[in-house]
Structure formats: structure tokens, C-alpha cells
Amino acid sequence: MALPEGMMLRPLEDVDFQLFLDIQSDALRNAPEVFGSDYEWFEALSILSKEQRFEKYMMFPYKYLLGAFTREGVLVGMIGFSNDRNRSKIRHKAQIWGLYVLPENRGSGIASALVRSVVETAQEIGVELIQLSVSTRNTESYALYLRSGFVVYGTEVRAMKVQSDYIDEYLMVKFLR
Numbered sequence: 304m305a306l307p308e309g310m311m312l313r314p315l316e317d318v319d320f321q322l323f324l325d326i327q328s329d330a331l332r333n334a335p336e337v338f339g340s341d342y343e344w345f346e347a348l349s350i351l352s353k354e355q356r357f358e359k360y361m362m363f364p365y366k367y368l369l370g371a372f373t374r375e376g377v378l379v380g381m382i383g384f385s386n387d388r389n390r391s392k393i394r395h396k397a398q399i400w401g402l403y404v405l406p407e408n409r410g411s412g413i414a415s416a417l418v419r420s421v422v423e424t425a426q427e428i429g430v431e432l433i434q435l436s437v438s439t440r441n442t443e444s445y446a447l448y449l450r451s452g453f454v455v456y457g458t459e460v461r462a463m464k465v466q467s468d469y470i471d472e473y474l475m476v477k478f479l480r
Contacts, residue, residue: 305412305416306371306412306413306416307411307412307413309373309374310371310372310373310374310379310413310416311371311372311374312369312370312371312372312416312417312420313369313370313372314361314363314367314368314369314370315357315360315361315367315368315369315370315378315381316361317358317361319370319378320354320357322370322377322378323357323368323370323378323381324353325378326378326379326380326381326403326405327345328342328345328346329403329405330401330403331345333406334403337403337438337441337444338401338403339463341465360383360385364384364386364424364427364428365385365386365387365388365428366384366385366386367383367384368381368382368383368384368401369381369382369383369384369417369420369421371404371408371413371416371417379404379405379408379413380402380403380404380405380408380413380414380417381401381402381403381417382399382400382401382402382403382414382417382418382421383398383399383400383401384397384398384399384421384424384425385397385398385399385400386398386425386428386430388428395429395430395431395432396430396431396432396433396434397425397430397432397433397434398433398434398435399418399421399433399434399435400435400436402414402417402418402444404417409443414444414447415447415450415451418447418448418451419451421433422451422452422477422479425479426479426480430479431478431479431480432476432477432478432479433453433476433477433479434474434475434476435448435453435474435475435476436459436462436472436473436474436475437472437473437475438462438463438470438471438472438473439458439470439471439472439473440470445473448475448477451477452477453475453476453477454475454476454477455473455474455475456474456475456476457473457474458471458472458473458474459471459472459474
């Protein structure tokens with residue numbers, strides 16, 4: 304599925320900080336069973352802490368947040384990518400995390416385009432495999448990752464606990480070479 308017309312993907316920049324805060328809050332508030340962080344914790348962070356967390360993902364192409372923007376500049380989706388290029392024993396692998404698309408923009412191909420783009424960037428910088436974890440309840444993302452060539456290599460039982468409810472996560476990998 305192609306990216307909707309007028310939509311563009313690009314790494315988030317310093318000027319996108321408020322847009323990041325807005326979409327991150329929306330994700331944590333509306334999908335608590337999907338993300339390891341929680342809304343209350345994130346909202347309690349100082350603005351300085353939030354800025355520091357955001358700034359550590361300003362190292363494209365090795366550690367970044369990729370955003371999907373409308374023609375008007377609205378951030379409607381994002382995904383995180385991390386590769387530890389300075390650690391020789393693990394620089395061959397990377398992680399993706401935090402995939403989120405605003406509910407009104409789902410089903411339009413944005414999530415697929417975000418995943419496809421980070422995979423392409425990973426290949427360009429020599430990454431050999433990409434890992435991720437996804438809630439066993441998040442059937443839409445799980446199906447997307449399967450369609451994108453990821454396979455399950457394990458399940459983390461009780462990976463998260465939301466109130467008194469345990470949530471398992473599939474551990475997935477995509478081999479690039």
C-alpha cells in the first residue's frame with residue numbers, strides 16, 4: 304500500500320518537539336496495552352526530561368523518530384529506530400519501537416510506509432537484522448509486521464502489567480542479510 308497523497312515521511316527534528324509530545328500523549332492515553340511507557344509517567348516528566356528523551360533520537364540514520372506528516376504539517380504517525388553503531392558486538396542489529404498512527408489515519412498505508420522506510424534505512428547503514436516486540440493483543444500491528452517479513456522468535460510472558468492485567472509480547476525479527 305502506498306503512502307496517501309500529500310503525505311510525507313521524514314525524521315523528526317528539534318522543531319517537531321511539540322508535535323511529538325502531542326502524538327506521544329495520544330498514543331499512551333489511547334493505547335496503554337501497546338506501549339511500555341504509560342501516560343501518567345510520561346505526563347509527570349519535566350519538560351526538560353521530555354526534551355532530553357526526544358533529543359537522544361536526533362541522530363539520523365542511527366537513532367531517530369520517523370514521522371508521517373500531512374501536507375499541512377500535522378504529525379499523524381511515527382516509529383522509532385535505534386542502532387548502536389558504536390558498540391562493535393551489536394552494531395549489526397537494530398530495534399524498531401513505538402509505532403503509532405492516529406486512529407483517524409489508520410488503514411491508509413501510513414504504518415506500512417513507516418515500517419518500510421526504517422527497514423530501507425537500516426539496510427543502507429549495513430544493519431543485518433531488526434528486532435521488535437509487539438503486544439499479543441495488538442493484532443493489527445502484529446499482522447503488519449508479519450506482512451513486512453518479520454517472524455516470531457519468542458514470546459515474553461507477562462511483559463507488561465496494566466493495572467491487574469498481564470500482557471504478553473511477541474519477540475520478532477527481520478533478517479536483512
